[in-house]
Amino acid sequence: MTTTTTRAAPRLFTPAHVFGAIAQLALVGVVWAGVFTALIAMLFSGIGLIFAVGFGLVVLVAWVYLMFAFGWAEVARVDGLYDFGLAPRRLRRSPRPGFGGWLHSLLLQLIDGPMWRAIASAAVSTVLGWAVLSLVAVTASGITMAFAPLYAVDRATVRLQGTGLDIPLSWAVVVGIVAALVSIAGLVGLAALHGLLVRAVLVPSREAQLAEQARTSQAQRVGAVRAADLERTRIERDLHDGVQPRLVSVGMTLGLAQQKIDSDPDAAKQLIAEAHTSTKAAITELRQLARGIHTSVLDDRGLDAALSALAARSPVPVTLDVRLAQRCSQPAEAAVYFVIAETLTNAAKHARAAECRVVVRQRDGGLLWARIEDNGVGGASIVPGGGLDGLSNRVLGVGGTFRLDSPAGGPTSVEVSVPCAF
Structure with a gap:
């Protein structure tokens, strides 16, 4: 845009x-x-x-x-x-x-x-x-x-x-x-x-420029609101399907341990150990969920360092090529980061990719541009309410463009371009 x-x-x-x-x-x-x-x-x-x-x-x-x-x-x-x-x-x-x-x-x-x-x-x-x-x-x-x-x-x-x-x-x-x-x-x-x-x-005349700015602002507002709604829905789903049942299980396990602590101390210890293991797993899931909402390394060290950490955690080997002359605004960097993070997650979970390549550049006109490619099975599409829909609206919310090319049989590529100084 x-x-x-x-x-x-x-x-x-x-x-x-x-x-x-x-x-x-x-x-x-x-x-x-x-x-x-x-x-x-x-x-x-x-x-x-x-x-x-x-x-x-x-x-x-x-x-x-x-x-x-x-x-x-x-x-x-x-x-x-x-x-x-x-x-x-x-x-x-x-x-x-x-x-x-x-x-x-x-x-x-x-x-x-x-x-x-x-x-x-x-x-x-x-x-x-x-x-x-x-x-x-x-x-x-x-x-x-x-x-x-x-x-x-x-x-x-x-x-x-x-x-x-x-x-x-x-x-x-x-x-x-x-x-x-x-x-x-x-x-x-x-x-x-x-x-x-x-x-x-x-x-363009001044009237045309103002009309275009109004249309752009309206599209960005709609995209930001929809992206926020989809993100809230995703967080609720992850909490409901992941962390919440695990914490309920921890509570029930501790309740059983409390009942057995006098009559069967060994069984109670085993139940407490299970609860401890489940608690650590729940903490890990909460950390991953928090990382999907906000990543501190992005604010502290910039997009290059955040993407390096992301590539290191990826289960799919990632070739990272980032060349940035300066830092962009926090909304622009966050939008590009989460597009790359979600795309890599999709490549591992759904595309069955063996490798991925991520290229990030600053282009003329003050644009932050990124391209993510994988050699998976392809067939991805933007479904209303889905994860890719949320990403495209998040990019739209900061005045950028989102493009998906994923023919059946692969490969899949995602291109995103956002104003650096949004």
Whole structure:
């Protein structure tokens, strides 16, 4: 989930922005035009070849990804010039697993609004780039014409390039100066127009940003509430099914021992020993339950140390690859930790995995990302009210995304990404 933050409107008309826009538009007018030509040709080729043993489908799939790359480059270009604070474009990902999930991801990317807005921005920039190239030609021609009496003494007229006009030599100086000044003013105007248009196309309005923040906050609140309800239900179930019967058994055993302590001391000692063993087992279960609610090593030493301890306790061999430049917020670290802990538990209990791999990274944009893979039997799914449902809602509650891919027969992979500074 991407959180949009409001920013103060950047200044678009500083000399650096104007000169930078003119230089970029001159380049874009050539390069982007070639890219558009290639993409259009690729689209029609793919449609034309769609019945040729399916080869056209491959071309169209490649076309979708190239369109995304083109939009990504345009957004990076505009944001590098104006510093609008635009988030880097990312490929859309479907929550569905397997090949069907990939097809759904492809469809989501094809209809992705931000991608098409970036393409629209590139189209606007291309048209303005052509105009900039024409005005640059007029500017150069006007400057050259201003000096025409020095090199064209044997001519009656001088041509103003870019306009097709032949100017009498006696007017060449005046017309050349005026043409150069007007074309330079036109270049400045095009640069300013470029800034206004791309901001209108790419930057959401304040109302849209506030509406998106409200939707995001509502989704996070719902996810947090549901995650808390599922966690409470899990704790109640573990207490009811595990610790509570064991403590009841301890009480009954001690009651029997109390009855036999005078008549049969040896039997009473044996019952007390059984109660002692059961008490230690209950304490162990309570510690495990408490660890599932909160882990102190996560607060004291961070996610890397907590995951190392988790991997050491795992009954399935775990390859751990954690590379973190700095610590994240406690909610973000806790969400990632418990996703990894529950996934490893599922791999041992249900997937019958022989090994697991855990990768944790800090990514651009302030995201804490983790991927957990196992070589088990697969077939896992998110069931309402189940453990994976609780994990996904916990991640949603801190503004993150949760993705499960577990085809029948395996392998299973879980990806989670949360804002580091939630």
